[in-house]
Amino acid sequence: MFLRWVTAAYLVYLVVPIALLLVGSFGELWLNTLLPTGSTTQWYVDVAKDPSFRRAFAASLAVVAITCTACVAIGLPLAYALFHTESRRLRALVRVLYQLPVALPPLVLAFGFILVFSSDTLPWLGSIWLLAAGHVVLTLPYFLQAVVADMQRLGLRVLEDAAESLGSSGWQRFMHIVLPALRHSILAGLIIVAALSIGEFQFSNLVAGFLSRTYPVVLLQAFYGATGFACAATVILLALAMVAAVGGALTAGGATRMNAAAA
Amino acid sequence: MSSVTTPAVALEHVSYRYPGTQAGVTDITLEISPGVGPSGCGKTTLLRLIAGFIKPDAGAIRLNGEDVSALPTRSRECGVVFQAYALFPHMRVRENVAYPLRVREVAADERRRRAADMLELVGLTGLSDRLPAQLSGGQQQRVALARALVFGPRALLLDEPLSALDAATRAAMRDEIRRIQRAQNIATLLITHDQDEALSLADRIVLLNEGRFVQSGSPHEIYDRPADAFVAGFVGRANLLDARVIDAQTIDTLIGRLTTPPHGRAAGSALRVLVRPERIEVASAANGATGENVFAAKVLRDRFFGATRQLEIAAGNGRLEIETAMRDDVTQLRVPREAIQFLNAR
Numbered sequence: 001m002f003l004r005w006v007t008a009a010y011l012v013y014l015v016v017p018i019a020l021l022l023v024g025s026f027g028e029l030w031l032n033t034l035l036p037t038g039s040t041t042q043w044y045v046d047v048a049k050d051p052s053f054r055r056a057f058a059a060s061l062a063v064v065a066i067t068c069t070a071c072v073a074i075g076l077p078l079a080y081a082l083f084h085t086e087s088r089r090l091r092a093l094v095r096v097l098y099q100l101p102v103a104l105p106p107l108v109l110a111f112g113f114i115l116v117f118s119s120d121t122l123p124w125l126g127s128i129w130l131l132a133a134g135h136v137v138l139t140l141p142y143f144l145q146a147v148v149a150d151m152q153r154l155g156l157r158v159l160e161d162a163a164e165s166l167g168s169s170g171w172q173r174f175m176h177i178v179l180p181a182l183r184h185s186i187l188a189g190l191i192i193v194a195a196l197s198i199g200e201f202q203f204s205n206l207v208a209g210f211l212s213r214t215y216p217v218v219l220l221q222a223f224y225g226a227t228g229f230a231c232a233a234t235v236i237l238l239a240l241a242m243v244a245a246v247g248g249a250l251t252a253g254g255a256t257r258m259n260a261a262a263a
Numbered sequence: 264m265s266s267v268t269t270p271a272v273a274l275e276h277v278s279y280r281y282p283g284t285q286a287g288v289t290d291i292t293l294e295i296s297p298g299v300g301p302s303g304c305g306k307t308t309l310l311r312l313i314a315g316f317i318k319p320d321a322g323a324i325r326l327n328g329e330d331v332s333a334l335p336t337r338s339r340e341c342g343v344v345f346q347a348y349a350l351f352p353h354m355r356v357r358e359n360v361a362y363p364l365r366v367r368e369v370a371a372d373e374r375r376r377r378a379a380d381m382l383e384l385v386g387l388t389g390l391s392d393r394l395p396a397q398l399s400g401g402q403q404q405r406v407a408l409a410r411a412l413v414f415g416p417r418a419l420l421l422d423e424p425l426s427a428l429d430a431a432t433r434a435a436m437r438d439e440i441r442r443i444q445r446a447q448n449i450a451t452l453l454i455t456h457d458q459d460e461a462l463s464l465a466d467r468i469v470l471l472n473e474g475r476f477v478q479s480g481s482p483h484e485i486y487d488r489p490a491d492a493f494v495a496g497f498v499g500r501a502n503l504l505d506a507r508v509i510d511a512q513t514i515d516t517l518i519g520r521l522t523t524p525p526h527g528r529a530a531g532s533a534l535r536v537l538v539r540p541e542r543i544e545v546a547s548a549a550n551g552a553t554g555e556n557v558f559a560a561k562v563l564r565d566r567f568f569g570a571t572r573q574l575e576i577a578a579g580n581g582r583l584e585i586e587t588a589m590r591d592d593v594t595q596l597r598v599p600r601e602a603i604q605f606l607n608a609r
Contacts, residue, residue: 154352162349164336165314166363167414176362180353 018238024231036228043232053233055211056218057240059128060198063214064244066132067197068190071143074136076186079147080178083156102141106203109134113207126209134207135197142196143189150185191246198241215240269328270294271450272313272418277322279312288312288474291322295418295450295467306454306471310420313452315339326417342411342449346423348403350395356406357382357391363414381409384443401432408440412447419444419451425460437464458498462486470494492606495537500573502538502583503606507531517581522555523603535606540573540586542602547591556598 025043027036047053078098085091101109113134117125124130159181163173179186201216208217215237222230272295280287288308311317313324315336324332331339350359361378369377382388385405395403404424411419424440425433441464444451455461461468462482469479478490489495492503506514506521508528514521514536521536528534545560546552563582564575574585578596585596 155347155349158345158347158349159351161316161336162343162345163351163362163366164316165339165341165343166366166410167337167340168362168366169337172366176366177351181351183353 021231021234021238024227025235027228027231030227040228043226043228044236046229047233047236052213052218052221053215056213056215057236059131059208059212060215060240061244062128063132063135063204064194064197066129067135067139068193070132070136071140071190071193072186075140075143075147075189076182079144079151080174082144083148083151098144099141101137106134106138106200107206109137110203110206113203125207126212128212131204131208131212131214134203135200138200138203139193139196142192146185146189146192147182150182154181156181194244194247195241198237198244270325271327272452273325273328274309274313275323275325277309277312277319277324279308279317279319281308286474288471291471291474291476293469293476293479295452306456307422308474309471310343310422310452310454313339313418314341314343314420340414340417342414342416342419344404344407344411344419344421344424346426348395348407348427350403350406350410352395354394355391356387356393356395356398359395359406360391360409360413362410367414377413378409381413382406384412384446385409385439399432400428401436404428404436405439408443412443412449416449419447419449421451421453423454423456425455425457440464462498468498470497472497488604489537489606492535492537495606500540500584500586502540502543504536504538504581506534506536508534517579518583518598519558519579521598521603522600523605524600526605528605537604537606538583538598538602540584542599543583543585543587544597544599545574545585545587545589545593546595546597547589548594552595552597554597555600558596558598560593560596562593 024030024036026039026041028038028040028042030036082091082094085094113130114125116122117130156178159177160173163177168176199216200214201220204214205217205220208214219230219233219237222233272293274291274293277291278287278289286308291309308317312319313326315331315334319332322332323330326339326341351362354362357375357378360381361374364374364377379388379391382391385408387402387405387409390398390402395406398406404427408424421440425436428436437460440453453460453464455464462485465482467479468482468485470477470485472493478485478494480488485494485498489498489501492501495501495503504516504518506516508514508526508530509520510530511525511527512523514523514526514534516536523536526534544552558578561577562574563577566573571586571588572590574587574593576583576585576593576596583596585593587593
């Protein structure tokens, strides 16, 4: 009974701010009252019309797409290599290395990026690719964690041994066994990556150029204006994060399914 | 093609050490002809060597006479059934079974037909659309067997195939493996630590201990004429008695003086004898035993198994394990002369 109350209380705590955002985004005027007065959809129209929000929206989508693609392209081979490393010490070392960004504040990473990429030799500060590169560093640990854990759980090594004894080549094993068997964890990893990338603020705020600002960075500005506008803009971010997560998951799932079917 | 006498699997002086350890196998030479299966200890290493997952430090491995020591696993054409089956979790039963054909680029039609035939052989025809997770342990075992056989491998390697099954399924699967192996007439290496499994399944047993060859032979030979105390103790239950030779057909043991078959050893020399528990005769007070090698018996422990009883008995200054179907109180025992076997002292 006690547990039920704790759960209920926590859910309320979790849902109320989001609910208030929703309410605020449809409210005409919200000053010193408990709830806003009047109702309107004008704030959404305003956000949609705002050129800086439109650009930020597109930038965020681009960054998420690049980040997710890079996480799979880098993370999957890395996870695979890590899983197959015989040396315990090397495995532990790599583990610490790739987990480091989790412990490190994104701020530190951002300062590093600014130092390196504002020089004349590497003048890439402000490009969307650099922004995505940072997001990859920040999100890759979560992707790797999900995939490596699944490899261990599945006993992937034995599955590969079996496939090999049945005549399967290295590439066939990867395409027929490794990829399809891991599709759930790849999916789960990508959902986390997409959600983190969409909402990332600290790093993006410092590293993004004026034209490559992501949605959360621009959103901060909204809170200096009308409450309704800020709420509507935030609800859009919320929706965006959910869409990106679900979309990323579906794409990844579809891709692995197609691989399994085609091969 | 190899001649009739060429063994399907042959190991010649094969050694392997796991890097940085003392574990492995040393100087193993064995042959498996179609329908023959050894078992032993140091055993999974042996299977991994034959399948090619590891390469021997020394010696050669031949399949149908061809030296495959340098071949990668996928070119060795060994059907391997793993301890945990290693079915591909994302593939349906028929896809699992057809997988070896798929990587060999067999046409889809033929793939389907041959997988269906194999599933029929292992008795799983109705379950071909299931996923492995939807099958029982015994069914998964059959799928693994079908998958390992579907591409006509040179040899079938089974790594502790029954160890993950419950007792009832295990007995049924044991007969099933035997039937399928006979139907396919394929050289089979069955790795097991279970003596019952080895005795009942194998045509030939190879016993390993600490990575070294100990003895090979038919199950009867292994059981009835064990090479040493280790084999005697490992295969079946055994009474091992240290003895001293009195004359050509008499020895002294802790139990007492025993009349034996001629043993051909010098008086005064030490030797070790084996008496299987089921070969010792027991008698109650009502119908006393007569003849040679009869001793008074005191029951120390009595375990009832339904069909038989396992007794631990004190006789003379020694103890004996006895297995008997008799229900009466045991007061006497007789060790038949022909039940006494001589072992090399070790």
